[in-house]
Amino acid sequence: MKKLIPILIIFSFIIIKPQDRNAVSQITKESLIKTVSILSSKEYDGRLPGSEGYDKAAKFVSNKFLEMKLKPFGDAGYFQFLNVEYNRIDTPVVFEAIIDSETIIYKYGKDFVLRGFSGANSFTLPVAFCGYGISRPDLGYDDYQNVNVKNKIVIVFKQNPKWKIDDKDWGTAYPREKSLVAKQKGAKGILFVSLPNDEKPQPLIGSVMHGEGEQPTVFPQIHISIESANKLLSKVGLTLSECQTKIDEKKKPFSFLTRTKAKVIATTYYQKEAKTMNVVALLEGNDPILKNEYVVIGAHLDHVGSQAGLLFPGANDNASGSAGVLEIAKAFVADKVKPKRSIIFVSFASEEQGLNGSKHFVENLKVPEEKIVAMLNLDCIGYGDSIQVGNGKSSPKLWQIAKDFDEKNFKLMVSDTWSGGGADATPFHEKGIPSLYFVSKYSYDHLHLPTDTVETLNPDLFEKIVRLAFLTSKQIADGNYEREDVR
Known part of the structure; x- marks a missing residue:
């Protein structure tokens, strides 16, 4: 009989109990979609941290926490403040190719976008092609060695080579790193272009993932289409694909002056330190001992903003996860049986710039680190066809709770998972806190594009992922999981 007891306990966990059905029913696709519609609307302007739009989104979330009568758990009320770099992109924004006497006017959003941390300037200058934009004399490779780029605009591949020299890393491939190299060589601006020989070249996305270093405030950084780059190479009779093939086959630079010019106007306003905030609330547990242990349920609230009127709505990324956190909070509040452990709900700022909000949260905990039993992260959960729960290889017991609930309900x-955290779960994982990362499978068709709108979401899948995350977190909060050692 003793051998049967663990099996019976497991089955009691994975089947939705009658007393839990009311709480689960609070999570509805209609409510989720409504919240996403609000957060991804023009009023919130893409939710770029440091902007008025993001502040409105943070206020929206804090008001929802207040309506639920959750305890404020920030520095001031629900807000936990931090500083981030901020760059506003305004009009005018211009990119034109000048080939002999012909001027080709490119369309913003279709043929080019600015990088989120582009500098501001206005000029018409000759264009040079400089391969991968890498200067590594220590590896015997320098795309700038045999071309004079002083007072010119350079075209470089956005990514680094897939091959290596002496098995050494090239660097980060972040746009700021490549921009600072080009600037140091005398260039006045940079045109990034995706690798044409990739099976699926990267589209023109909005991005504020910029990398370390000082902001080059008068150095425009533009991501142009492959077709636009080919126009600029047309005078030398080469295509971008041919240039990439030549470099990759010989593993040697192939840089040259294009004999064309480009007109660039970039209008930006940069702040080195702009105030932003995480939004944090607490639901206290009802067990006299376990209430001093915590489950963190979080999602990043930010996205990449807008550029000169071009909106990146961020419906799936990550208004979906933010809506999920609010629905889970609502379900816990509606539950007649309060959790034994306490639950911290948090909307993180500045994930898109490099997990700044979640790092700040973990580095400034208001509770003992060892008392956080688990963290659940929701990111891009509204688009796709199935559910993936990441970090299962690092927290397998935690992952199994989610897997069992899914199989029964x-x-x-999918069985695929990974280790090492992922997105805003990463800072928690690095502190040894067991974590799960809820995401929909095939979630990224509209990633960082103007087309990431609420109309593209899969409401049925969205609802089921959030319900799965709630049921998983409820088992943890009810004391049916002991913190495991992170692998």
Whole structure:
């Protein structure tokens, strides 16, 4: 009989109990979609931290926490403040190719976008092609060695080579790193272009992932289409694909002056330190001992903003996860049986710039680190066809709770997982806190594009992922999981 007891306990966990059905029913696709519609609307302007739009989104979340009568758990009320770099992109924004006497006017959003941390300037200058934009004399490779780029605009591949020299890393490939190299060589601006020989070249995305170093405030950084780059190479009779092939086959630079010019106007306003905030609330547990242990349920609230009127709505990334956190909070509040452990709900700022909000949260905990039993992260959960729960290889017992619930109730969770955290779960994982990362499978068709709108979402899948995250977190909060050692 003793051998049967653990099996019975497990089955009691994975089947939705009658007393839990009311709480689960609070999570509805209609409510989720409504919240995403609000957060991804023009009023919130893409939710770039440091902007008025992001502040409005943070206020929206804090008001929802207040309506639920959750305890404020920030520095001032629900807000936990931090500083981030901020760059506003305004009009005018211009990119034109000048080939002999012909001027080709490119369309913003279709043929080019600015990088989120572009500098501001206005000029018409000759263009040079400089391969991968890498200067590594220590590796015997320098795309700038045999071309004079002083007072010119350079075209470089946005990514680094897939091959290596002496198995050494090239660097980060972040746009700021490549921009600072080009600037140091005398260039006045940079045109990034995706690798044409990739099976699926990267589209023109909005991005504020810029890398370390000082902001080059008068150095425009533009991401142009492959077709636009080919126009600029047309005078030398080469295509971008041919240039990449030549460099990759010989593993040697192939840089040259294009004999064309480009007109660039970039209008930006940069702040080195702009105030922004995480939004944090607490639901206290009802067990006299376990209430001093915590479950963190979080999602990043930010996206990449807008550029000169071009909106990146961020419906799936990550208004979906933010809506999920609010629905889970609502379900816990509606539950007649309060959790034994306390739950911290948090909307993180500045994930898109490099997990700044979640790092700040972990580095400034208001509770003992060892008392956080688990962290659940929701990111891009509204688009796709199935459920993926990441970090299962690092927190396998935690992952199994989600897997068991899915098998008995939804049958949508794929077996693929990974280790090492992922997105805003990463800072928690690095502190040894067991974490899960809820995401929909095939979630990224509209990633960082103007087309990431609420109309593209899969409401049925969205609802099931959030319900799965709630049921998983409820088991943890009810004391049916002991913190495991992170692998």
